[in-house]
Amino acid sequence: MADAIRARWATEWLKPFRATLYQMDPLLREEKKAGSRAKYWAQLERSRLKTANYKRTHPELASLHQTRRNRRIAVAADGTLTPDVIAALKQRTVHCAYCDSAMFPADKVTDHMIPLSRGGEHSVRNLVICCRLCNGRKASLSYEEWIERIDPEHRAKAVALYEQRYQMPLEAIA
Ligand SMILES: [Zn+2]
Known part of the structure; x- marks a missing residue:
């Protein structure tokens, strides 16, 4: 007691x-x-x-979400991501960019490292191919938040991926 x-x-x-x-x-x-x-x-x-x-x-919300997303993509696009480019990226990527698991073609999805909803570009630089699970877990987290959330064993690689794409340390993200 x-x-x-x-x-x-x-x-x-x-x-x-x-x-x-x-x-x-x-x-x-x-x-x-x-x-x-x-x-x-x-x-x-x-x-x-x-x-x-x-x-x-709530089907009406889904279409609203899609409309908003398409608009965001149109605004954030820098012209480097044609459907052909995305298809080629998917084709040659075998392992998830984040968790490194081997993916079946149907599991491959595109992921904006800096989410569109956080001001990320729709560009080759900001796009990776990852698995559905990682994409779902990452959702609209900022890249720093994602680094905090990701399994520790994959953390260093995810940081390196960002630094390689953006040519600056991760801490420099505004
Ligand atoms: Zn993954």
């Missing part, structure tokens, strides 16, 4: 420092992220069903 009270008191007392601890302790940070990743995988199927169901019952 006393132990339980003491434990609860300690938790309360630590609350204001949690953010600082998270910032300062890389081990704690990785532990929390691993927890979030596990949670993500555990509920992936359920959230997929939920999204699919929502889309089915």
